[in-house]
């Protein structure tokens with residue numbers, strides 16, 4: 001197995017000379033250590049299918065989901081890929097929302113450990129996945145900013161980010177595909193995240209973060225934007241992966257941010273997604289806990305403001321009809 005750092009970048013490595021379908025415990029140990037050190041790993045030419053993607057993911061821990069379609073293509077009950085989703089569907093709104101920097105599942109009670117994508121069908125142009133090193137971003141802050149944010153937290157909600165980024169107002173779902181996504185809750189998480197395995201601090205920000213308690217709305221927005229800008233302000237801290245079918249990439253959601261990149265949405269794009277659940281250290285609180293009430297109130301107040309503010313954004317403060 002060969003692990004090669006990515007040139008000119010402070011994070012990431014390419015792993016070759018290994019078959020992810022046929023790993024010894026020792027090989028997985030090497031991969032896991034490299035994953036913690038580098039923040040993300042690219043494995044070219046693996047051609048994992050849905051089951052193999054889930055099986056490799058499970059080596060990192062229990063899954064949030066495994067072998068799921070991350071795609072603009074409709075899939076029938078037999079798993080056959082069909083037509084392309086219309087731009088106005090909730091599926092495409094959700095996909096396009098993910099073109100802004102984020103960490104997966106910070107809008108759930110337990111935030112994700114890591115996420116993996118495997119490319120099957122990719123467009124000729126665009127449609128890459130970009131990553132940003134939130135550890136190097138934190139390290140680049142001046143001491144006054146580090147001191148200021150040390151004990152601050154922000155709420156996380158994907159109803160907030162959909163509204164704020166693209167003017168999309170998904171209805172609250174109690175079940176189904178969006179039941180764990182658009183649920184009316186907002187979860188409080190520290191801005192400075194101490195990585196549970198490496199002990200390295202990083203900035204836990206991104207599109208879902210809003211409403212820092214103790215700050216005004218404008219101060220909170222300004223600070224979250226500033227911290228995000230610092231992370232991506234140096235190109236050694238970002239890496240754009242342009243997919244080749246067969247590639248698998250896995251990143252640490254506890255230290256690395258990511259975003260999807262745009263493409264011609266009329267062209268097919270199909271990636272297999274597997275997301276590994278966070279452990280106890282990633283729990284904010286449960287919706288039944290008393291703390292959850294403040295999150296719900298912060299979110300509904302924020303959405304009321306965005307109903308007006310987001311009218312000029314991509315989806316014009318509307319709700320998808322399909």
Ligand SMILES: [Fe+2]
Pocket residue numbers: 098102103104258
């Ligand atoms: Fe994501």
